Amino acid sequence: MKEFIKPYLLKGLKITRANQVWCTDITYIPMKTGFMYMTAIIDVFSRKIVGWSISNSMSAHWCKNVLESAIATHGKPDIVNSDQGSQYSSALWTQYLEKEGIQISMDGKGRALDNVWIERFWKSLKHDYIYLNPSDDGFELYNGVQNHIGYYHEKIHHTTKQKPNERYQQSIKNAA
Numbered sequence: 001m002k003e004f005i006k007p008y009l010l011k012g013l014k015i016t017r018a019n020q021v022w023c024t025d026i027t028y029i030p031m032k033t034g035f036m037y038m039t040a041i042i043d044v045f046s047r048k049i050v051g052w053s054i055s056n057s058m059s060a061h062w063c064k065n066v067l068e069s070a071i072a073t074h075g076k077p078d079i080v081n082s083d084q085g086s087q088y089s090s091a092l093w094t095q096y097l098e099k100e101g102i103q104i105s106m107d108g109k110g111r112a113l114d115n116v117w118i119e120r121f122w123k124s125l126k127h128d129y130i131y132l133n134p135s136d137d138g139f140e141l142y143n144g145v146q147n148h149i150g151y152y153h154e155k156i157h158h159t160t161k162q163k164p165n166e167r168y169q170q171s172i173k174n175a176a
Helices: 060-074 091-100 113-131 136-154 163-174
Strands: 021-030 035-043 051-055 079-082 105-106
Touching: 021 051, 021 060, 021 113, 035 060, 035 113, 035 136, 051 060, 051 136, 060 091, 079 113, 091 105, 113 136, 136 163
Parallel strands: 021 079, 079 105
Antiparallel strands: 021 035, 035 051
8 A cells, every 4th residue: 555655765775684684576487387475584794594484375464474584583674675565565564564664665666676685585586496497396396495495595606705604694694
């Protein structure tokens, strides 16, 4: 809903630590027969995937559950950035973030590059795993994605020159 659309807060922001900014999005996953949806949350500083899930439908409750799980595991971020999709511009999503004291940032309309970090992850996931290994069912897809994320977390990224898991843990340790 239009009343729940928030401004983009990341322009010019220097991201210097883990849990400062998380970005989230939903993507379509083709299967041998049909398709599924995947949502993921990425820590922008480290590029670590802090939460994800696969579903056959897209709902605000599903996205909120993934966010709640990520917060329970990794603590609260300062800012969560998303697009203006109905899941993220819902009262359920925005009121939860506000109640938790987390700033809400949303991409400008039609500006996929505002959330480039998660878009790069989608490209990696799809080109390095999904398109090469079409899944027969949701269980096979879930297990394959879980394995790919494990691989992704241990791979050195060209933008950070570090592995996401190591960069995330190092940042958390330095903040303590």
